Amino acid sequence: MAVQPRARTIVLTLCYALLATATAALPARAEAPAASAAPPAPASWEVRGPHGSPTAVLSLDPADGRPTLAVRRAGRTVIEPSPVGLVTEQADLSKDLTFTGRSDRTIAEHYTVRAGKSHKRVVRMTESRFRFRTADGARLDLLTRVAPDGVAYRYVLPDNHGNVLRETSAFTLPATAEAVLGGYRADNELRFSRYPSAAAAPAGAYMMQALFKTDGGYALIAESDLSGSYAGAHLTHTADSSTYGVSLWNDEPVQVSGRLTTPWRAVITGDLATVTESTFTDDLAPKSRVRDTGWIKPGPALWTWLAGGKEAGQSLEAQKKYVDYAAERKWPYEVVDAGWYYKPGEWDVIDPDWQTNSWMPELVRYGKERGVDIQVWLHYTLLIDPVEREKWLSTLERWGVKGVKIDFMDSESQERMRWYDEALEDTAKHHLMVNFHGSTIPKGIQRTWPHVMTLEGVGGEEKRNNTPEQLAALPFTRNVIGSMDFTPGAFHRPYRPNVGSDAGELGLTVLYESGIQNLAGTPESYDGRPEARRYLEQLPSGWEETRLLTGDPGRSAVLARRSADGRWFIGGTFAGAAQSVDVPMRLGAGKWLVETVTDGPSGLVREPHVVRGGDTLTVPVVTDGGFAALACRWHEGRTSCDR
Secondary structure, three states, X not given: OOOOHHHHHHHHHHHHHHHHHHHXXXXXXXXXXXXXXXXXXXXXXXXXXXXXXXXXXEEEOOOOOOEEXXXXXXXXXXXXXXXXXXXXXXXXXXXXXXXXXXXXXXXXXXXXXXXXXXXXXXXXXXXXXXXEEOOOOOEEEEEEEEEOOEEEEEEEEOOOOOOEEEEOOEEEOOOOOEEEEXXXXXXXXXXXXXXXXXXXXXXXXXXXXXXXXXOOEEEEEEEEOOOOOXXXXXXXXXXXXXXXXXXEHHHOOEOOOOOEEOOEEEEEEEOHHHHHHOOHHHHHOOOOOOOOOOOOOOEEEEEOHHHHHHHHHOOHHHHHHHHHHHHHHOOOXXXXXXXXXXXXXXXXXXXXXXXXXXXXXXXXXXXXXXXXXXXXXXXXXXXXXXXXXXXXXXXXXXXXXOEEEEEOOOOOOHHHHHHHHHHHHHHHHOOOEEEEOOOOXXXXXXXXXXXXXXXXXXXXXXXXXXXXXXXXXXXXXXXXXXXXXXXXXOOOOOOOOOOOOHHHHHHHHHHOOOOEEEEOOOHHHHHOOHHHHHHHHOOOOOXXXXXXXXXXXXXXXXXXXXXXXXOEEEEXXXXXXXXXXXXXXXXXXXXXXXXXXEEEOOEEEEEEEEEEOOOEEEEEXXXXXXXXXXXXXXXXXXXXXXX
């Protein structure tokens, strides 16, 4: 008789039970050890740029779904695998991620800027978009770009997952990497210091212009395309660690409405010349939002604050004398600093009738007759309210003022970055060039808004705590990422770190690039140094090319910049004892006349040298000093490079 299904189930159950009982009664037997399975290797993808570029290596750990990004160059490590990701109110997009796809494209662009290391720029990059999602369906795109001089990445959130609480972005340096770091403060004006290793720096916050020397080359960590959709970032460091995290302003949440694209986290990398000459942060930034740029004209300016102070700021007669002096030097601008719109005899008290009482229209007319245009200082609080902003900017445009120096923003919060967006749009509308003081640092801003001539974001000539080492660090850190208003040329200042070297002070006017080079000396200090005055009269309106001739960050720097007429201007600074320095003349083939300006026992000395391109020129430098030089094509009978 056939066994029914239910009966068969009962019989099998009894059999299994009897077997289990019998087995339990047998003597115990050692189990063979199970073979240990190796954990699965992380998924890994490479992004390669044009020939000679570094390589970005993106990996995803299968155990916890955490992504990392590394940078390699010529087979050596620049950045170790470092965390990437961010956390929002609704999603943790730094772990438990699943890779869902990749797409690639090539970027080839040409653009021009009005200020910077060169006017014409060529961009060649590879861009890869990596798509990830969480188990809950939250999506994160990691956009990565690789160029001959750098690697960058940013986050794209296709959906709104609430405000951004923090980034898990970080940069882990090789243990042997040397560091040049500047502490972070709202005005970005703290000094840079050298450390024997990335781990040796004290715990704390550092600026996003941190330079490291690795076996794979130099690496400058920076940021690009910062706008009011996000907040400014800085680096944070724990003692004895080689990792530098990315923190947002005051750890405040970033307000998000809809789709979000964050700023670029960039690593400018290569040999020291590649990093110094790089325009990578500009190349990453959005295209110009100013259609007509013909009114944007860089050039040297006589800056009157260190020359005359408060009294000069409230004196039409003093300003006219400065205009006269600028006209004699053929400098295109004179900058009127604080005081001009205050009540006479008062300080920080705005004249309520400034539009009708001001002597500024008279100064503008006086300057125009002499070929000198006027730029003026404004406290940023005057430009917060849109109605007030329109009143100030439209009035200045009507008067014929050409530029504004806007001061004391002292924040990189999202709210303040939104103000930058509004102020930049309105200053462009009113054809006013801009110099930001007490400000953020350049983060691609000069490509998107080409009327930004320069920014402070540096402890410049008016500060009293600079050092020779700081002078030699800035060309490799702060000035790499954009124009820097250090305001050199204050020969009369007893606080300058190179006070024993007028030649070194003169060299800073070339060593430091600024779309408006605000010269900070007095007419008397220039007249007392005729060789310096002669050199400053030759300064061009901008640069076509920049080359590092030699340098060691924090110890020495010599840069050459080519003007539109083919002449090379050279500036050098050195920290330490007096010495004779060998400077490679990387100016091009053929013979060159190089006129050096150095410190002599009785003042500045100009000396001509005829050299071939590629030769080495030996230049004497005094303690904590430097030099300036001007080079032009040599031909028989030529004895000067003056135009």
